[in-house]
Amino acid sequence: MKPWSKTTFGFRQIGCTLAVVLAAAALAAVFFVAPTERTMGPAQKIVYVHVAMAWLALAGFLLVAGASVVYLVRRDLRYDDWALAAAELGWLCCGLTLVTGSLWARAAWGTWWTWDPRLTAAFILWCIYSGYLVLRSNVEAPHQRARVAAVLAVVGALDVPLVVMATRWFRGIHPASPGMEPLMRVVLLLGVLGFTAFFAMLLTRRRAQIRLERLLACLEQQVEAGPPFGAGLLTPPTSRHGMWHGQETVPQRLVPQRSGRPSSIRDPRGSS
Amino acid sequence: MAAKLWWVIHKDLVSEWRGRQAWPAMLVLGIAVVLVFSFQMDLLPQQKPALVGGLLWLAVFFAGIFALDRSFAAEREAGCWDGLKLYPVSPSVIYLGKVIVNVATLSALECVLVPLFVALADVPLLERPGDLILIAALGNAGIAAVGTLLSALAAGVRRSGNLTVLLVLPLTIPVVLAAAEATRLMVAGDLGPAWWRWVQLLAAFAVVFTTAGTLLFELAVEE
Numbered sequence: 474m475k476p477w478s479k480t481t482f483g484f485r486q487i488g489c490t491l492a493v494v495l496a497a498a499a500l501a502a503v504f505f506v507a508p509t510e511r512t513m514g515p516a517q518k519i520v521y522v523h524v525a526m527a528w529l530a531l532a533g534f535l536l537v538a539g540a541s542v543v544y545l546v547r548r549d550l551r552y553d554d555w556a557l558a559a560a561e562l563g564w565l566c567c568g569l570t571l572v573t574g575s576l577w578a579r580a581a582w583g584t585w586w587t588w589d590p591r592l593t594a595a596f597i598l599w600c601i602y603s604g605y606l607v608l609r610s611n612v613e614a615p616h617q618r619a620r621v622a623a624v625l626a627v628v629g630a631l632d633v634p635l636v637v638m639a640t641r642w643f644r645g646i647h648p649a650s651p652g653m654e655p656l657m658r659v660v661l662l663l664g665v666l667g668f669t670a671f672f673a674m675l676l677t678r679r680r681a682q683i684r685l686e687r688l689l690a691c692l693e694q695q696v697e698a699g700p701p702f703g704a705g706l707l708t709p710p711t712s713r714h715g716m717w718h719g720q721e722t723v724p725q726r727l728v729p730q731r732s733g734r735p736s737s738i739r740d741p742r743g744s745s
Numbered sequence: 746m747a748a749k750l751w752w753v754i755h756k757d758l759v760s761e762w763r764g765r766q767a768w769p770a771m772l773v774l775g776i777a778v779v780l781v782f783s784f785q786m787d788l789l790p791q792q793k794p795a796l797v798g799g800l801l802w803l804a805v806f807f808a809g810i811f812a813l814d815r816s817f818a819a820e821r822e823a824g825c826w827d828g829l830k831l832y833p834v835s836p837s838v839i840y841l842g843k844v845i846v847n848v849a850t851l852s853a854l855e856c857v858l859v860p861l862f863v864a865l866a867d868v869p870l871l872e873r874p875g876d877l878i879l880i881a882a883l884g885n886a887g888i889a890a891v892g893t894l895l896s897a898l899a900a901g902v903r904r905s906g907n908l909t910v911l912l913v914l915p916l917t918i919p920v921v922l923a924a925a926e927a928t929r930l931m932v933a934g935d936l937g938p939a940w941w942r943w944v945q946l947l948a949a950f951a952v953v954f955t956t957a958g959t960l961l962f963e964l965a966v967e968e
Contacts, residue, residue, distance in 0.1 A: 545964055597915050597918050600914070600915035601915045601916065604911050604912045604915055604916075607908070607911060608898075608899075608902070608908065608912060611902050611908060612902050617901070620964060620965075620967065621898050621901065621902065621965070623964075624894075624898055624961050624964050624965045625895070625898065625912065627957070627961060628891070628894065628895070628916060628954070628957060628961070629916065631953060631954070631957055632916050632919070635919040635946070635949065635950055635953070636918060636919050638919070638946060639918070639919040639922050639923055639946060640922075
């Protein structure tokens with residue numbers, strides 16, 4: 474592996490830099506550019522973060538559902554990596570939506586929580602996300618985990634419109650589209666853009682990390698099992714629905730070189 | 746097809762009748778919950794109708810989910826699951842059979858809990874039996890449709906203790922909410938468009954998730 478300083482400055486680095494700059498610009502705009510609201514004062518600025526988080530929580534949920542459907546059709550664990558990354562980030566954004574909303578409500582309505590439709594729906598969404606992550610942590614075999622989680626994600630996605638409908642029929646006090654100064658709207662838009670870019674960066678980074686974790690587990694499994702007779706030491710898995718293996722071949726750069734390998738690595742627990 | 750469906754239902758009802766694994770525990774749990782709720786409902790008679798819908802449906806949900814969770818866990822424990830998979834029908838039929846058995850289970854639970862609520866808390870739940878049966882039938886179908894699918898999902902997971910409740914509760918909140926509201930309006934004697942809207946939501950939920958479950962069940966139990 475090349476050290477970081479020698480890696481090429483490719484699209485990934487440009488994208489990450491852009492995302493960080495955009496997010497920083499959005500935060501700076503919230504604090505220094507956006508006008509302070511007359512009645513609520515600086516507490517109103519929570520809205521810029523809150524709206525972005527709420528949008529990303531919903532986007533994350535759609536991504537999980539989409540990736541899960543593709544997984545169920547193709548049975549390719551790479552889509553499951555996307556689903557997990559989106560679920561983790563969506564869960565985080567959903568939690569932040571609830572926290573920021575609660576802080577704002579304390580300042581605006583004088584209460585931390587009301588059973589307003591949108592609050593309730595966001596809370597239920599957060600519970601569904603949590604259930605999804607708990608379910609995942611209870612299954613070990615990758616394909617089983619991916620399948621079980623994907624079914625739950627599809628059911629959850631079907632449930633969301635009904636949750637929204639049910640909660641909307643209670644009378645609510647959440648501001649739908651409050652009157653805003655033009656400059657405020659610009660900052661809000663910038664905030665949504667900046668946080669979305671940052672979300673996309675975290676999503677791709679986390680996705681890559683999850684994929685590496687999975688490949689590492691796959692390699693460990695293969696090393697422990699020893700080489701199959703008459704085959705190379707680390708042959709790519711062939712079974713489509715194998716317990717542990719993805720369809721992917723482990724990339725060559727991740728496979729340790731065979732020549733330098735001490736012979737004892739074949740069976741680390743063997744005494745002979 | 747109908748005959749095969751009937752044999753799935755028949756098998757479950759007979760094994761429950763002989764083994765008495767889930768129903769007695771479910772009923773005792775439901776009765777205990779109703780008892781505790783009734784203690785807490787020490788209110789003026791005119792305040793009770795506002796609470797009774799939510800409490801009744803929470804009691805039904807928590808006791809019922811206990812039985813729903815058993816519907817696949819018991820199959821696995823007894824080694825019956827492999828036999829069921831060999832039964833030459835599409836998995837959807839097994840799913841529908843299980844849903845029907847679970848609807849029956851929930852109905853039996855309600856047959857005990859509703860009179861108990863009327864007796865202990867003195868609320869006029871049985872004034873309009875037809876409307877209550879409509880709400881209960883749709884609510885049971887919704888809870889059973891989601892509960893059966895997720896119970897099958899959780900039964901395939903090794904460390905699945907209590908996972909079903911965790912997964913089913915957030916997903917069935919629309920049903921519990923709609924059934925509770927519809928019951929509250931019914932007790933208050935307000936059968937206007939608001940009541941009808943909640944009943945429609947219950948029906949929509951039952952239809953959507955019975956369909957989704959029929960299609961997804963094969964994926965949920967695949968090995």
